[in-house]
Amino acid sequence: MTKGQLPNWVEYGVLPAINLIAAFLVSGAVVLLIGENPLEAVKWLVWGALGYGEGVGFTLFYATNFIFTGLAVAVAFHAGLFNIGGEGQAYVGGLGVALACLAMDQYVPWYVTMPFAILGGAAFGAGWALIPGYLQAKRGSHIVITTIMFNFIASSLMVYLLANVLRPQGSMQPSTRGFEEGGQLPLLRHMFPGFDLGQSPVNLALFISLVACVLVWLLIWRTKLGYEIRTFGQNPSAAVYAGISPVRITVITMLISGALAGMMGINEVMGAQARLLLDFTAGYGFVGIAVALMGRGHPIGIILASVLFGMLYQGGAELAFEIPTITRDMIVVIQALVILFAGALEYMFRPAVVAFFNQFAGEKAVA
Template sequence: MRAGQLPRWADYGLMPAINVVAAFLVSGLVVLLIGENPVEAVRILVWGALGWNEGIGFTLFYATNFIFTGLAVAVAFHAGLFNIGGEGQAYLGGLGVALACLALDRFVPWWVTLPVAVAGAAAAGALWALVPAYLQARRGSHVVITTIMFNFIAASLMVYLLVNVMAKTGSMQPETRTFEAGGRLPLLQSILPGVDFGSAPVNLSFVLALLSCVLVWVLIWRTRLGYEIRTFGASPGAAVYAGISPVRITIVTMLISGGLAGMMAINEIMGSQHRLLIEFVSGYGFVGIAVALMGRAHPVGIVLAAILFGILYQGGAELAFEMPAITRDMIVVIQGLVILFAGALEHMFRPLLLRLFGIIAAPASKPA
């Protein structure tokens, strides 16, 4: 352990835990302020998310979305790129999934459709990241600006397609027809014997998400490309000096990032909704940024952070239901506090912890 550094377990385990606890304490004060019992509120939240089978199912379902969008942001982070276009890339990913399902669902079983849908989702998401990537690499237009603008273009494109081209006639909801069995992923409870998640839509995509985590870990820490991505992220100048092409790395990283964001649509469209509909992304792309920040851009951290946000989403809905005084806007406040403490104020407790560890470690490091 070098001076000024925490042991790894404290850095990756203790710090986030302290941040979450702090966020919950402040949230508790807010709950107290509106005249509800904060202990009871936390109990309902945790019970709603983890205390019963359907709650766990929903928590994992939301977590699946967050894992994909979190990984997308994390991969770009490693190259020093800030991809905040996950929202649009996931939206377009939905188009890729839907096209595959609509074309195949009547003829083949789901396991034939799945690889095509995955390819479609990744390709569509990657394509949506390509133009911002190219502009960044070749023209120096910052990806933060271009990716967020592409979110709006994605929304316009999808509304156009869903209202004018792909919609069922006679429906007020801009949506495609519902997929047949060949376009539906099996629920997790139908694959795993003895597991019952009630009516929760957690499905095979969760496994896909965990698999993606492993692949991202291999990519970033065990391949040559990953090494180049990290080098470029750490120091673009040094990367160029080492013969790494910044144009190539920027574009390739953004394509991978966009593809991962697009994969989120597998869970929502093929796993749960079974049809393409407007606004299905509804903020998962943006929460992915918080998930990646909190998970320190490491797949394990991302899974944990995704589950935490899954708990907040599912438990929050239960809380809003059980305590009418706590509206859904209050839930957003609580989620915001978690993001604030875990992301923005992440280093608030670090100096204190360092001193604490310094005191503990000091006697041990004295020469005998």
């Protein structure tokens, strides 16, 4: 271990754990300020997320969304790109999923529709990320600014389509018609009746997200393209000197990132809702940034961070129900603190940890 470096188990395990503990300590102080017992709050939060079958199902359902958006952000991070347009890319990706389901659900079973829905979500998400990627690569427009703007454009576009184009005749709800059975992913409670998952909407998309994790790991760490992405992200000048095209890497990386975000629509549109609804993304694209940061851009870390945020979403709802003084807004504060320490303050404890391990390595060398 060279000076300033940390072992992988510290980089990917200890540091995120320290940040998480700090976030929960501050959250506990906030709970104390409103006159409640933090240990009681933790008990209800954990029980609501993992204490019974339906809670586990909802936790896994939320985690599925976060895996897709976390992977999308992580792939862009490896190329040195800060893609914060996952919300818009997921929104438009849901449109691709819905169009595939609307076209096929009355004619074929779900397992025939599913590959086309996955391709539709990935293609629409990638297409929405292509323009910011091209503008960054060819015109120098900053990816953060363009992806922010495209989130708002996606929202306005979907409002128009759902209110004026895709809404069924005579319906007042801004949504598509409900999909027939051929356009619905099977729920896990139907696939595995022996497992108690209550009425949770967790569905086959959970396994699709895990497959996506494996494919991203293979791409980033086992392919020539992945090596070029990581090289460009770590040292663009060296990458150019080695013959790696910045335009090509930027555009391809954004296409992959947008495709992963767009695939989130599989879980929500084809899985849980069986229709395309207004605002179905519900901020999952933004939480994906914190998931990618906490998971250090690695698929295993992203899975663990996604489960954590799934627990916060589901357990937080149970906590707000059991302890009314801890309102839903307080749960959002706790989630925000985790995002703050995992993201903005990610390196707050790093200097002390690096100094400790450098001292430890020095003492070991002397011995």
